[in-house]
Amino acid sequence: MxxxxxxxxxxxxxxxxxxxxxxxxxxxxxxxxxxxxxxxxxxxxxxxxxxxxxxxxxxxxxxxxxxxxxxxxxxxxxxxxxxxxxxxxxxxxxALGWWNQYPELRSLVEYVALEDVATSVRTWQLAFVPGLFQTPDYARALAVGSATWEDPDEIERFVEAKVARQSRLKGESPLRIWAIVGEGALRQLVGGRDVMRVQLDHLVRTAQLPNVKLQVLPCLAGAHPGMTSAFNIVSFAESGAMDVVYMDTTSSTLWLESEKDAAHHRTLFDRIARLSLAQHDSRALIESIRKEM
Structure with missing residues (x-):
């Protein structure tokens, strides 16, 4: 749908x-x-x-x-x-959440609203650093590079909203997030070397939070089941709210809301995780790439 x-x-x-x-x-x-x-x-x-x-x-x-x-x-x-x-x-x-102040979020609005009440998120990202881990400069460079924004003020408001999302990583009931990122996303010079150095440093620090699990899928893993698309699996505490799969494409946003689809993507995520580096080795690879920058 x-x-x-x-x-x-x-x-x-x-x-x-x-x-x-x-x-x-x-x-x-x-x-x-x-x-x-x-x-x-x-x-x-x-x-x-x-x-x-x-x-x-x-x-x-x-x-x-x-x-x-x-x-x-x-x-x-x-x-x-x-x-x-x-x-x-x-x-x-x-509920009137903070995200309602940002029409610049566009199709992300419903996802951010769900993220705000979720207990955990599993995210697989092949092409870029997950939004909850992005620095302002990195987020801005992505927005500029997407070529979908005409007003610079809109870009700044979009960046502001993406940074505001990151408050879910801290507080009394922080969001638990398990992120797997493709190595290629860490080597892509989004915004240039200076922006990437800061971004990779931020990624290492964020990975040290107790509610964050970060793995990197190395290029040496070869062909893998996540090559066709990135996705998020959002989980909730309340009874009856089964996992929801969210996928954002260049032309539309896709929600998969059946238990069959959720189970399929949980299996897919687990397979990608098994091919990825352990958390310690993932941080070591990020730091290595950072030094190369």
Whole structure:
């Protein structure tokens, strides 16, 4: 499912909203009912049910209970699971996080909102240093090099927002992050040698945080299963919020929200990790590349 959708008024399709709508849709289909029949039970329009199943509107507890009864979902725990998802989704929709100040984040907005409430992230990056580890100069050079920005002020605001994200690495409940970076990304002269030297120093210091695990996939590893795309696996503490896979391409943002997709990418990540250097050896390689700069 591509997620480059724009908000519709005060509505937006959210990850948890789509997850909740998807589960209700499965129950409806299993019961052999149509959206029109579901709408009749709610005394609502078919369009509203369609929006609910696509995650475009927050769901009320009475509607969820009514649909569960209509669909023959008799397990109280299953119904409670859906109610918990709905409550969490409603809370997230109402939250006004710091990221709302930065329209320059564009398609990253929903990801940053998820990152803010996540407990852990596993990220595989082939072409550049992960955003949570980037220095301002490195982030600025990436933005300039992408050739998608026309206003220098927008670039500065984008850099400011990316730096603000890094507060999740510290504090009372810091984000746990396991990052694997391709060696080529560390040798790419983003911004020039001076910028890269500072970036690599920062990377080594960040890797020493207790909640950060950093590995480097060396070029000598040869062909590997992560060559086709980078991705993030985002995990949450609350019940029912299964792992979400996020992929950002040059033309769109992709969210993979099924357990099958999550399991596939967890396996993929583990395979890349086994081919990568241990943490100590990864830091040694980063320091070696830094000296070459």
């Amino acid at each position: 591509t997620q480059d959708q724009a908000p519709q008024g005060n509505r937006a399709s959210t990850v948890l909203g789509r997850r909740l709508g998807g589960e209700l849709c499965k129950l409806r289909v299993a019961a052999g009912l149509t959206q029109t029949q579901a709408a009749k039970a709610l005394n609502a329009s078919t369009g509203k049910v369609a929006k609910m199943e696509s995650g475009w509107v927050p769901m009320r507890d009475p509607d969820i209970r009514a649909l569960c009864e209509l669909y023959g979902a008799k397990d109280p725990q299953a119904t409670q699971h859906l109610l918990t998802l709905a409550a969490t989704d409603r809370d997230r929709r109402k």
